[in-house]
Amino acid sequence: MRKIIVALRLSWQAGPLLTAVVVTLTLATAPAPVVTAWLTKLILDDITAGVSPATVAGKGVALAGTIVVTGLIPHVTQYVSREIERRVGLLAQEHLFVTAERFVGMARFEDPAFLNRMQMALQHGATTPGVMVSAALSVVRSVVTGLGFLGSLTVISPWLPAVILVSVLPMLVVELSMARRRAGLSWRLSPIERREMFFRDLLTSAQAAKEIRLFAIGTYLRELMTAQRRRSNRENRDMDRREVGVQALIGLGSAAVSGGTLLWAVLAAAGGRISVGDISLLVASVGGVQGASVSLVHTIAQCHRQLLLFDHYLQVVAAEPDLPVARSPRAIAPLARGIVFRDVWFRYSPDHPWTLRGLDLTIPCGRTVGLIGRNGAGKSTLIKLLCRMYDPERGAILWDGVDLRDLDPADLRARIGAVFQDYMEYDLTAAENIGLGDLAYLHDRERITAAAVDAGAHEFVGRLPRSYDTLLSRLFLQGEDTSEDTSGALGVTLSGGQWQRLALARAHLRTGHDLMILDEPSSGLDAEAEYEIHRRLRQRRAGRTNVLISHRLNTVRDADLLVVLDEGTVVEQGTHEELVSRGGVYADLFSMQAEGYLEVLPGQAGR
Numbered sequence: 356m357r358k359i360i361v362a363l364r365l366s367w368q369a370g371p372l373l374t375a376v377v378v379t380l381t382l383a384t385a386p387a388p389v390v391t392a393w394l395t396k397l398i399l400d401d402i403t404a405g406v407s408p409a410t411v412a413g414k415g416v417a418l419a420g421t422i423v424v425t426g427l428i429p430h431v432t433q434y435v436s437r438e439i440e441r442r443v444g445l446l447a448q449e450h451l452f453v454t455a456e457r458f459v460g461m462a463r464f465e466d467p468a469f470l471n472r473m474q475m476a477l478q479h480g481a482t483t484p485g486v487m488v489s490a491a492l493s494v495v496r497s498v499v500t501g502l503g504f505l506g507s508l509t510v511i512s513p514w515l516p517a518v519i520l521v522s523v524l525p526m527l528v529v530e531l532s533m534a535r536r537r538a539g540l541s542w543r544l545s546p547i548e549r550r551e552m553f554f555r556d557l558l559t560s561a562q563a564a565k566e567i568r569l570f571a572i573g574t575y576l577r578e579l580m581t582a583q584r585r586r587s588n589r590e591n592r593d594m595d596r597r598e599v600g601v602q603a604l605i606g607l608g609s610a611a612v613s614g615g616t617l618l619w620a621v622l623a624a625a626g627g628r629i630s631v632g633d634i635s636l637l638v639a640s641v642g643g644v645q646g647a648s649v650s651l652v653h654t655i656a657q658c659h660r661q662l663l664l665f666d667h668y669l670q671v672v673a674a675e676p677d678l679p680v681a682r683s684p685r686a687i688a689p690l691a692r693g694i695v696f697r698d699v700w701f702r703y704s705p706d707h708p709w710t711l712r713g714l715d716l717t718i719p720c721g722r723t724v725g726l727i728g729r730n731g732a733g734k735s736t737l738i739k740l741l742c743r744m745y746d747p748e749r750g751a752i753l754w755d756g757v758d759l760r761d762l763d764p765a766d767l768r769a770r771i772g773a774v775f776q777d778y779m780e781y782d783l784t785a786a787e788n789i790g791l792g793d794l795a796y797l798h799d800r801e802r803i804t805a806a807a808v809d810a811g812a813h814e815f816v817g818r819l820p821r822s823y824d825t826l827l828s829r830l831f832l833q834g835e836d837t838s839e840d841t842s843g844a845l846g847v848t849l850s851g852g853q854w855q856r857l858a859l860a861r862a863h864l865r866t867g868h869d870l871m872i873l874d875e876p877s878s879g880l881d882a883e884a885e886y887e888i889h890r891r892l893r894q895r896r897a898g899r900t901n902v903l904i905s906h907r908l909n910t911v912r913d914a915d916l917l918v919v920l921d922e923g924t925v926v927e928q929g930t931h932e933e934l935v936s937r938g939g940v941y942a943d944l945f946s947m948q949a950e951g952y953l954e955v956l957p958g959q960a961g962r
């Protein structure tokens with residue numbers, strides 16, 4: 356019942372006036388079929404009794420009027436209902452995405468069960484309120500029509516309503532059970548549908564197109580996609596088969612009941628016990644009751660199924676934030692002393708191995724810390740925890756002595772600038788790609804340009820067809836252009852290094868932060884650009900707190916503190932000189948890279 360109320364309330368919120376119009380029109384037209392049947396009966400009885408044409412004509416006009424109104428109003432109702440559905444769809448989608456914004460961490464977006472539920476919520480959350488309004492009205496219509504016809508049948512013979520009602524009951528039971536099974540099937544099929552969607556996106560993605568062609572894996576991926584569709588088709592077909600058999604049996608039963616009552620009516624009229632008009636009323640009433648019952652049962656079954664699916668929407672909307680947010684968070688002040696990782700243990704879920712194992716680390720304020728370690732050592736995980744995308748399972752991360760869990764995540768993040776290893780490439784203009792770093796400056800071309808200059812992006816952006824207003828996308832056309840002639844409207848794509856510079860510019864746009872995190876900020880840059888970017892970064896980072904991750908040790912060697920991670924713990928730390936003289940992991944890695952550079956100078960060999 357709660358679910359029905361929530362769905363109807365959503366519809367009311369979306370359009371109170373429109374909802375009222377639909378309800379009124381439905382209530383006004385619900386008795387129309389019964390009125391039509393009675394007018395027909397009365398006209399037939401008048402004609403057979405030889406009543407004056409003037410009297411019959413009056414009833415004829417009333418009948419014609421009823422028929423016209425009955426034919427017209429459903430179109431108006433349908434139009435208004437569609438508008439309600441559109442508005443409700445928008446509202447439900449808003450609610451869902453507002454909820455998603457409440458998830459301060461990342462765990463929900465990496466949980467397949469939750470993603471399935473989100474997909475179901477997106478599919479059915481928006482449609483359920485509209486369906487419920489239509490269903491509620493359809494129930495009212497069916498009940499009014501059904502009761503009207505049952506009453507009419509009682510006039511002809513008192514046992515007729517009982518016979519018709521008993522014949523309808525099995526239909527209700529069967530339809531409800533089928534609706535439950537349908538809802539269960541939708542839930543079971545959602546992961547299969549998501550997988551199919553994944554392959555579909557892959558096969559139409561420009562990014563994947565190169566590898567798909569080079570490795571000739573298009574057919575293989577297509578077959579995997581088709582296999583998902585075949586599987587869902589098979590399950591849907593099995594369900595359809597089961598349903599069609601049961602529905603045929605029920606249909607047969609209803610037809611037998613109608614046939615039987617009609618035969619009785621014909622015999623009764625022949626025996627003079629009922630009039631010709633009564634036969635017409637009986638035919639209309641039996642059809643009307645059965646039609647109303649079928650519609651009622653279908654509507655109830657559809658609601659039942661829709662409400663089971665709507666449950667996913669309600670669960671998502673009611674989902675608690677994935678990380679606890681302090682009720683009265685401590686105010687965050689600019690970093691004054693430093694950030695401390697104190698015996699931090701972290702794993703992505705209880706089923707995953709530990710990624711950080713009792714990590715102890717201090718990032719002193721105003722200093723640059725270089726994080727080094729093999730692939731999978733836990734460097735990116737560490738910075739995700741620092742931005743509070745996850746919480747440690749044990750231990751704590753302290754910002755000037757305050758546990759990150761006691762701060763408002765939004766306040767914390769406002770103090771951090773970051774370029775992640777897997778930075779985003781937005782299909783938006785160059786200016787927007789930078790401006791997203793701080794929405795307050797989205798339209799401040801001067802600041803955006805300054806950030807681009809800092810990140811070495813200004814020059815190539817200036818050469819783009821529409822400079823900062825160029826759409827960086829091959830998926831969409833520039834502007835709202837939907838015409839066939841796409842000349843001048845096509846966006847452009849950038850090289851990997853150019854995208855990376857834009858990501859860097861995005862981070863530079865934030866000026867209020869006091870911690871800068873750069874995870875492999877120059878991995879895609881050419882040697883000259885890398886040198887230049889690091890020179891600028893060194894200038895910018897003076898006096899700021901920085902965490903720099905890089906596998907290219909020449910770019911981090913001048914950090915104030917180098918920290919070597921291995922299997923989730925700190926195994927070495929110190930300055931470049933200290934670590935080299937210690938002769939440990941860092942010294943090995945550094946000499947390996949240095950040798951590599953020296954060996955590639957054959958012209959200088961033996962000098």
Ligand SMILES: Nc1ncnc2c1ncn2[C@@H]1O[C@H](COP(=O)(O)OP(=O)(O)OP(=O)(O)O)[C@@H](O)[C@H]1O
Binds near residue numbers: 710729731
């Ligand atoms: N979202 C995730 N869910 C589950 N496991 C993850 C996730 N992200 C990373 N891991 C695992 O955590 C470990 C550490 O990964 P992390 O990305 O922190 O390493 P890294 O030191 O940054 O490596 P690289 O140098 O390759 O970037 C790896 O074993 C990885 O498989």
